Amino acid sequence: MATRIAVEDLLKATNFTRAELETVSKAFADLDPVNDKVDRAHFRDLLADTFNIDSSLIMDRIFRCFDLDADNYISHDEFVRGMAVFLKGTPEERQRFCFRVYDLNGDKYIVREEMYQMLKNCLVKGTDEDEDGVKELVDLVLKKLDEDKDGKVNETDWATAIAKENLLQEAFGPCLPSKKAALAYLANQPII
CATH class of the missing domain: 1.10.238.10 (EF-hand)
Incomplete structure (x- = not known):
């Protein structure tokens, strides 16, 4: 299992509140990681089911952007950092x-x-x-x-x-969630 970055360091490195960081960490755990890493299939399911991103090409590219060490898995820290931009990044x-x-x-x-x-x-x-x-x-x-x-x-x-x-x-297809979907995800609420 990979060593995770300390919560305080993740809070400094992202624009998440403590509650949002806990929500994102729980969501990572819900993706059924193996050895603290999520595979492409589980991540694609999240993108499709939660954020209505349905282009295989776009889903694969988003996965690659999250997978900073290019090991074909997304670690907890990669997930948190990726979600910080994906959900609440600056313009x-x-x-x-x-x-x-x-x-x-x-x-x-x-x-x-x-x-x-x-x-x-x-x-x-x-x-x-x-x-x-x-x-x-x-x-x-x-x-x-x-x-x-x-x-x-x-x-x-x-x-x-x-x-x-x-x-x-x-212009080439949605690769970011809607504001409504991002807020619902961070509030741990279903998207209506």
Whole structure:
């Protein structure tokens, strides 16, 4: 079993209250961790059942953003730190989180192919006509996001574009919970 960071240190490292930290820790325990780690399947169930995130691609990317040591499991500390941003992060933290989710290959850029893959995953039913529509949408989104016009979106482009039009933050599918879902989760209440 991994050594956990002390509660006081987690409180300092996150923006959780003590009660919220206890709720998140209990939620982690409810995910049935083995050796104090949660696997991808249990985490995906949480995202789907609690936060209505239903894209397999997005769920996998969120998992990767939580799994800081890349061991294919989420430890208690990774879960708490990830949830701190996921549920209560500052606008800048949430913006960086979304960028990391959408940067499919982790190279610090979102390129046309990644946009296409995400939008196709969200929108396409399988016809060539649908794929042409996705390509057009990718062109529009790239034009909005690519501030320096180099054909790819870096974190600076992303931040600038999101500051102008916040709705672009989840242009490729929701990767953050709604405010209502986040509050209900932290209050340990069912989402109505």
